[in-house]
Amino acid sequence: MSEFGEILREVGEFGPFQKRLLLLLCLPYMFVGFHLLAQVFTGADVPHHCRADWMSNVTAGLPADEQLFLTIPRERDGSYQKCRMYTPHPDEDLDWILLHGNQSTMACEEGWVYDQSQYGSTIVTEFNLVCDQRWLIQLSQTSSMVGLFVGAMLFGHLADRFGRQRTILVSLLFQLLGGMGAAFAPNIGLFIALQFVLGTAVSGTMMNTIVLGTEWTGPAQRSFASVFTQCSFSAGQVLLAGLAYTIRDWRILQLTTACPMLLFLSYIWLLPESARWLIMKGQKDQAKRYLRSAAMLNKRVFNESLTDKVFIEKKMQQIAVWDLFRISSLRRVTLVLTFIWFVNSFVYYGLSFSVGSFGKNIYLTHFIFGLVETLRGSCIWLLAMFGRRKCQGCFLWLGGVSCLLVLAIPQGMAVGVTVLAVLAKLSISCSFTVTYVYSTELLPTVIRQTGIGLVSMFARLGGIIVPLIMMLDRDHPGISLILFGISSLVAGSLSFLLPETSNKELPDHSGHVEHVKREVNGGREEENGAKLSDAGAFTESTRM
Structure with missing residues (x-):
């Protein structure tokens, strides 16, 4: 009896076929970064x-800053209030206003004046998402996170049932439609709805690209494939950051990030299915077709009899999502992964959406965040040197400590805050990278995508509450960083x-998971003829 690992060694574990696949998977994953952020x-x-045309008429001869001084009350720090104005006196002249001054204030009635020198046109300026309507911005971000949650639940199950390739294609199609639709949204309601569609599609793309690449790659190169994709x-x-700086x-901007998605329609011919999944489903003929292609590109000779030797019962082992908690070998793994995914998403998107508070130039800060995140490529070496478990724990600890240290930086030291924020973001990005690698290796093929979907659902719950925490942070500054720090330290432990x-x-x-668990605890068992418990129904020799 032969395992798929032996088949993969026969056709090549990381040859031209896998490198071509890796490139195909990296391109749509790059657009995930566009649409999520x-x-x-x-x-x-x-x-x-506030807009106050009545004052402009009365004080037409005064400079703009003096008109503003007579129109808008100030905050305690000297800045002008954003949502209040002095009560209008359109029937009085300038001398009367200068003599009596303005004491009473009121909410903006004539709209707002926006300083578009830095951002240009945004959904805020077009739909007036300020003051009482500001919560709609958080709702839009929450809608995207809810979409990620639904996508994790939906596309994880679909990938295990219908395959990784089909699920990726459907995700990319909805990502295209959602992105282009959002560019033409006539109102904020439709824009928020399309953010939900985008989030759902992005979730399917993220999960399945990582898993498809992992299932085609041998153990030695598996972490490289996953990390490189991320x-x-x-x-x-x-x-x-460069596009947003150029296109104001x-x-x-929305259309520019969506239109290139049309190229991915060609993936219906270019993207292979997971041969591992096909064999587990009993679809040996299709699996052989992809394995022959892989062997040909890798310039290897494929012995098709190996596929026939892989023992699969006529009925594949049936595992439902609740078995992740019922089966003892999966329960601890599932619970711990669930919390780690939640914390990763909670801290990552919390730091991402707070980018404006970590530096004066949002484009530069976002660029630095992205540039530093490319250092997650070092995870390839670190995972090989120290293993998955140590890297996962240490990255979470480093991220948590960095978040808490930001609170110790005195006001006015923007550079120190930015450095610690970048370090925290890099640590959590690396933790997220390790989590994807670790999860695909811990969860079995029969329920891998369903399991990834489950833990990813809890990750999206972390993203959903981020806008709410940001709103709370306005009244209680620093509470978000405290929550980010403590949760990261607990997850790392x-x-x-x-x-x-x-x-x-x-x-x-x-x-297989039970077998790995025994090895870690020092209770190695003989592989040949070992009867594996909990899921039952299988007697196999596991090649490690």
């Missing part, structure tokens, strides 16, 4: 104040409860 610019907080997300973040109209998976073959059934 575009609202940092399209929904940026534009400086504004580095393309950081590249997208860097390019987004939010509709054109829990990660050491997981087994190490470095250089181990991917598990196909739940019993």
Whole structure:
């Protein structure tokens, strides 16, 4: 009896076929960075104040700054209030206003004046998402995070049932439609709805590209494939900063990031299905077709009889999502991964959407964030040197400590705050990278995508509450960083409860996880004829 790992060694574990696949997967993953973080610019907080045309008529001869002084009350720090104005006296002349002054204030009635010198046109300036309507910006971000949540639940199950390739294609199609539709949204309601569609599609793309690349790659190169794919997300973040700086109209920016998605329609012919998944589903003929293609590109000879030797029962092992908690070998893994994914998403998007508070130039800060995130490529070396478990825990600890240290920086030291924020963002990005690698190696093929979808759902819950925490942070400054720091430290500690998976073959059934767990605890069993428990129904020899 032969394992898929032996078949993969026969056709090539990381040859031209896998490198071509990796390139195909990196391109759409880069656009994930565009669509997830575009609202940092399209929904940026534009400086504004109340429009008061009556004062402009009365004080036509005065400079603009003096007119503003007579029109808008000031905050305690000397800045002009954004949502209040002095009560109008259109029947009085300038001398009367200068003599009596203005004491009473009122909310803006004639709209707002926006300083568009930095951001240009945004959804804020077009739909007047300020003052009482400001919550709609947070709702838009929350809608995107809810979409990620639904996409994790939906596309994880679909990938296990219908395959990785089809699910990726559907995700890319909806990503194209959602992105282009948002560029033409006539009102904020439709824009928010399309952000939900985009989030759902992006979730499917993120999960399945990583898993498809992982299932075609051998153990030695698996972390490289996963990390390299995620580095393309950081590249997208860097390019987004450049695009947003160049294109100051939010509709054109949205269209620019969406139109290239048309190229991915060609993936219906270019993207292969996971041969591992096909074999687990009993679709050996299709699996052989892809394996022959892989062997040909890798200039290897494929022995098709190996596929026939892989023992699969006529009925594949049936595992439902609740079995992730029922089966003892999966319960601890699932619970710990669930919390780690939640914290990663909570802290990552919290720092991403707070980019404006970490530096004066949002474009430069976002560019630095993206550029520094490309250093997550170092995870390839670190994972090989120290393994998954140590890297996961230490990255979370470093991110948590960095968040808490930001609170110790005195006001006015913007450089110190930016450095610590960048370090925290890099640490959490690396933690997220390790989590993707670790999760695909811990969860068995029969329920890998369903499991990834489940833990990813909890990650999206972390993203959903980020806008709410940001609103709370206005009244209680620093509370968000405290929550980011503490949760990261706890998640880092829990990660050491997981087994190490470095250089181990991917598990196909739940019993493989139990086998790895025994090895970690020092209870190695004989591989030939070992009867694997919990999921039952399988007797196999596991190649590690």
